[in-house]
Amino acid sequence: MNYHLLFEGDRVLSVTNEYVVIERCSGTVDFFSISQLEKMSEDSVLPVITLDYSESISDNNDESFTTEDGVSIINF
Secondary structure, eight states: OOOOOOOTTOEEEEEOSSEEEEEOTTSOEEEEEHHHHHHSOGGGOOOSEEEOOOSOOOOSSOEEEEOTTSOEEEEO
């Protein structure tokens, strides 16, 4: 089967038995479930998880820190 999941500038980060992970040229990362890909048509495939950048972190009691590269990590 062929799935047209990549756009110009995107790259595949990982392929496992469960997921295809694609980094978009915008920097976001999409996780596609292999089992969903097998069941759905090409036009209806959506990522199971999308990791994206956040402008700010809400002030709550969650444990969080920022790396020296400026990446914010939150444990909730």
